Amino acid sequence: MSQLADLAPETPSPGVTAPAGFRAAGITAGLKASGRPDLALVVNDGPSRVGTAVFTTNRVVGAPVVWSRQVVSDGVVSAVVLNSGGANVCTGPAGFEDVHRTAEKVADALAVSAGDVVVCSTGLIGERLPIETLLAGVDVAAAELAADGGPAAATAIMTTDTVAKTAHVTIPGDFGTFTVGGMAKGAGMLAPGLATMLCVLTTDAEIEIDVAEAALREATRQTFDRVDSDGCMSTSDTVTLLVSGASGARPDPAGFTAALTAVCGQLARALVADAEGATHDIAVTVTNAETEDAAVAVARAVTRSNLFKAAMFGNDPNWGRVLAQVGTVPESVAAFDPELLDVTINGVQVCRAGGAHAPRTDVDLAAAREVHVLIDLHAGTEVATVWTNDLTHDYVHENSAYST
Amino acid sequence: MSQLADLAPETPSPGVTAPAGFRAAGITAGLKASGRPDLALVVNDGPSRVGTAVFTTNRVVGAPVVWSRQVVSDGVVSAVVLNSGGANVCTGPAGFEDVHRTAEKVADALAVSAGDVVVCSTGLIGERLPIETLLAGVDVAAAELAADGGPAAATAIMTTDTVAKTAHVTIPGDFGTFTVGGMAKGAGMLAPGLATMLCVLTTDAEIEIDVAEAALREATRQTFDRVDSDGCMSTSDTVTLLVSGASGARPDPAGFTAALTAVCGQLARALVADAEGATHDIAVTVTNAETEDAAVAVARAVTRSNLFKAAMFGNDPNWGRVLAQVGTVPESVAAFDPELLDVTINGVQVCRAGGAHAPRTDVDLAAAREVHVLIDLHAGTEVATVWTNDLTHDYVHENSAYST
Structure with missing residues (x-):
């Protein structure tokens, strides 16, 4: 894994x-x-x-x-x-x-x-x-x-x-x-x-x-x-x-x-x-993918979403932004049925079968630096994790003020 | 165009x-x-x-x-x-x-x-x-x-x-x-x-x-x-x-x-x-591409770079971040020779033939809302423009505070 x-x-x-x-x-x-x-x-x-x-x-x-x-x-x-x-x-x-x-x-x-x-x-x-x-x-x-x-x-x-x-x-x-x-x-x-x-x-x-x-x-x-x-x-x-x-x-x-x-x-x-300006280390793990490449592609799509990363900075377990990014991965790259997708954030299954499940208030993101997002594709048996960080004010500050 | x-x-x-x-x-x-x-x-x-x-x-x-x-x-x-x-x-x-x-x-x-x-x-x-x-x-x-x-x-x-x-x-x-x-x-x-x-x-x-x-x-x-x-x-x-x-x-x-x-x-x-939190509207135009699709792909790669967009927010004409993004486009998608690339920002050619040209201090990004980034691939005759905005503190704020 x-x-x-x-x-x-x-x-x-x-x-x-x-x-x-x-x-x-x-x-x-x-x-x-x-x-x-x-x-x-x-x-x-x-x-x-x-x-x-x-x-x-x-x-x-x-x-x-x-x-x-x-x-x-x-x-x-x-x-x-x-x-x-x-x-x-x-x-x-x-x-x-x-x-x-x-x-x-x-x-x-x-x-x-x-x-x-x-x-x-x-x-x-x-x-x-x-x-x-x-x-x-x-x-x-x-x-x-x-x-x-x-x-x-x-x-x-x-x-x-x-x-x-x-x-x-x-x-x-x-x-x-x-x-x-x-x-x-x-x-x-x-x-x-x-x-x-x-x-x-x-x-x-x-x-x-x-x-x-x-x-x-x-x-x-x-x-x-x-x-x-x-x-x-x-x-x-x-x-x-x-x-x-x-x-x-x-x-x-x-x-x-x-x-x-x-x-x-x-x-x-x-x-x-040690990521600059980050307040959360985020592990996006995709399970039950058809292939390891598919799992990596889906995880990477989520880790590249500014909206998802900004939500993490706001301690908002916004699973809608997770699903929206999963949906951007073409079928030729990763097989899945959008109506079967589950999303679990720090142990709380906030999305089940493509819809709301546990209340998002059950997730306390402010309590820990590490965030574990688990996406179940229900499409196979392969697993992969991609790590990222949240998108923060300090990121914008550091990267807008660097070379000048 | x-x-x-x-x-x-x-x-x-x-x-x-x-x-x-x-x-x-x-x-x-x-x-x-x-x-x-x-x-x-x-x-x-x-x-x-x-x-x-x-x-x-x-x-x-x-x-x-x-x-x-x-x-x-x-x-x-x-x-x-x-x-x-x-x-x-x-x-x-x-x-x-x-x-x-x-x-x-x-x-x-x-x-x-x-x-x-x-x-x-x-x-x-x-x-x-x-x-x-x-x-x-x-x-x-x-x-x-x-x-x-x-x-x-x-x-x-x-x-x-x-x-x-x-x-x-x-x-x-x-x-x-x-x-x-x-x-x-x-x-x-x-x-x-x-x-x-x-x-x-x-x-x-x-x-x-x-x-x-x-x-x-x-x-x-x-x-x-x-x-x-x-x-x-x-x-x-x-x-x-x-x-x-x-x-x-x-x-x-x-x-x-x-x-x-x-x-x-x-x-x-x-x-x-009307983009939320934006301080610059940025037009990334790719010229002399082999195909229109290649021009769009290169322009899109640049408009999706957080580092480029944060530099724009900082009014920093950081052409290095432009070239680094251009370089991420595979050869199968867009033909170009990295050593021929020119970059012009708001009329100032800051990069010529893949290296520094006019001083970046010649570009006054703070003076205007619109930024025009022109990338010459020297690989054909096609042109395309993709618009984006800069990455700002307000973007992070709006998107980290939305659903909570």
């Missing part, structure tokens, strides 16, 4: 440096006017250098995404450098050259190939980065790399996030014991500036590139892809997985995928919990 | 009673707690009784939509009865029986067939209407029917609208002179309660049913379908066209479609201008 429910992030976690074979650093290069940390470096010390990544599907992408897609194409990644304070998107050939120079700088500092350095940037679109400041910061970060540097790295990639987001799990087994760690930033997609979601995952398991790629796709599909705070897709989203193999453990693909999904689930849930 | 631009509604217009052969009334039945007018009746006195309608494509629809679809299936409509104060959606068999009784009551009062009476309702979802109050109101409305009753009818269908919306055009020609009139309600889809859009169009031209149906589909496609304030589709949207033929004029299909489109355009523009 939901990979996100009941997975409260384990805090504090060493994050990307929880597994063996990794060092990390987070420093202040001076990219942010606020003077807060803004540059992170994560290095895979091996013995394996297997690495892969998934990226935004937006057709307008930042120069770092163009570069990093090329980097991961051979399945080898030695390091990830990440900056906040500027997204380096829509910056033309000069912006791409900035990425290239950044990767070369990291390569020089670490004695690795620039073609094995993933670059991630987050911040405002359409402005060049102060590249000399960034390059100077790379030297500082390289000098501070440490086996306990995960939390500092997680802090340096924050933009409007209020807490650093780290997680890890350690799995013992016949195959040996391995750890998956990770860090992420992005204020639940509710943040300003398109709220780029950046994530670095690390593991000391021994994993081949094919398994790593498949596991990363499946883990992100079940977790980050089902967090949809405002439906706005970033130009820079990047989730990178680095495999050191330092534990010598060889989990089977299913076990590794489960561990990776657990860490992604914790980080995704942390993104929702 | 845009059927909506530069078509300021002609105020005051007699609306649905502008053409010959129609009477209308708007009265207070007592459905609204506010005591404002809440019941409208529009009657076609012929000689023709040709009528057709288009409805919401939502799969969850109100009982009035189920009823009225059946009414228009034979191409004959004698009258339209419309109420505010309750949408009669998700009300089950009892709600459908309420619609049936309403149509029978109108039929008795006007000596027409109940099967020729279109019924429209707007208001909160999931609650029964006070049906006896409504039926008593029908008698009052029938008694007040008048050849100058258009404005009263337009007033009685208002919900959160701040002004009644009426329009008409009179077209002289070799074929004779004919008039198309209309009224609409719906606060630009930005209003609470899904902001059902109801519209009644009337004409005294002599038009066959096939031409009437095709003209209505084309006119709504070019106008109401391109107003998208918050992307939330109502369960009750209904646009009905009544043809009296009383002028004896026989325009050709293209001429009639143009006149109908002009009236729909005026009404659609009036909906945008």
Whole structure:
């Protein structure tokens, strides 16, 4: 069912440096006017250098995404450098050259190939980065790399996030014991500036590139892809997985995928919990769908409704707005009979068979931050959950006041 | 290009009673707690009784939509009865029986067939209407029917609208002179309660049913379908066209479609201008698209971005958020090269060839209510405009405080 429910992030976690074979650093290069940390470096010390990544599907992408897609194409990644304070998107050939120079700088500092350095940037679109400041910061970060540097790295990639987001799990087994760690930033997609979601995952398991790629796709599909705070897709989203193999453990693909999904689930849930301006974390679960895709499509339609999200902010269990959104999903995408739909909000079945049931006054939304909306399609046996947040005054304020 | 631009509604217009052969009334039945007018009746006195309608494509629809679809299936409509104060959606068999009784009551009062009476309702979802109050109101409305009753009818269908919306055009020609009139309600889809859009169009031209149906589909496609304030589709949207033929004029299909489109355009523009809580009316025009559908898809993607709309509220010409939304449209839907995209906001080309061009400070959004965003895809010759509004604190307030 939901990979996100009941997975409260384990805090504090060493994050990307929880597994063996990794060092990390987070420093202040001076990219942010606020003077807060803004540059992170994560290095895979091996013995394996297997690495892969998934990226935004937006057709307008930042120069770092163009570069990093090329980097991961051979399945080898030695390091990830990440900056906040500027997204380096829509910056033309000069912006791409900035990425290239950044990767070369990291390569020089670490004695690795620039073609094995993933670059991630987050911040405002359409402005060049102060590249000399960034390059100077790379030297500082390289000098501070440490086996306990995960939390500092997680802090340096924050933009409007209020807490650093780290997680890890350690799995013992016949195959040996391995750890998956990770860090992420992005204020639940509710943040300003398109709220780029950046994530670095690390593991000391021994994993081949094919398994790593498949596991990363499946883990992100079940977790980050089902967090949809405002439906706005970033130009820079990047989730990178680095495999050191330092534990010598060889989990089977299913076990590794489960561990990776657990860490992604914790980080995704942390993104929702930190959504800017939100007063409710909302899980929309669709049950008894014909297919998982149908369940996701219906849940996503509801999580993208401003009217539904504004009602949640008003602590109004307005199931009419839920049904109206369910009804927008074409029959070719999700089979259901509108006259069979049930809606349960925080345990109260306010709509049964397409009509009013329990009084909406039975639902006390003001009492809890979490809202669980359960939609029964009565059309099959599949289930999926998509998380979102409510639409609040603070969302409007943050996003109308950002770049000016 | 845009059927909506530069078509300021002609105020005051007699609306649905502008053409010959129609009477209308708007009265207070007592459905609204506010005591404002809440019941409208529009009657076609012929000689023709040709009528057709288009409805919401939502799969969850109100009982009035189920009823009225059946009414228009034979191409004959004698009258339209419309109420505010309750949408009669998700009300089950009892709600459908309420619609049936309403149509029978109108039929008795006007000596027409109940099967020729279109019924429209707007208001909160999931609650029964006070049906006896409504039926008593029908008698009052029938008694007040008048050849100058258009404005009263337009007033009685208002919900959160701040002004009644009426329009008409009179077209002289070799074929004779004919008039198309209309009224609409719906606060630009930005209003609470899904902001059902109801519209009644009337004409005294002599038009066959096939031409009437095709003209209505084309006119709504070019106008109401391109107003998208918050992307939330109502369960009750209904646009009905009544043809009296009383002028004896026989325009050709293209001429009639143009006149109908002009009236729909005026009404659609009036909906945008009256959007609840909005501070900007925003026209997103996509030029040089490969197909009209591609232009509409790209424009719609931008008009549905909360981040873009919040930036407009903040008077921030944030073209990065425009490009990021353009990039979400799949290549199968709209061909374009991200590195060729231009964006012009209120005459200032802030983005050229996918990167920054004129300084964003050159755009003074605070100076005008209308914002014109022009996106050049450089991929063809087709053009389309979609209208929306900005995302404001008042939108959140209205929609979080509505039903509670």
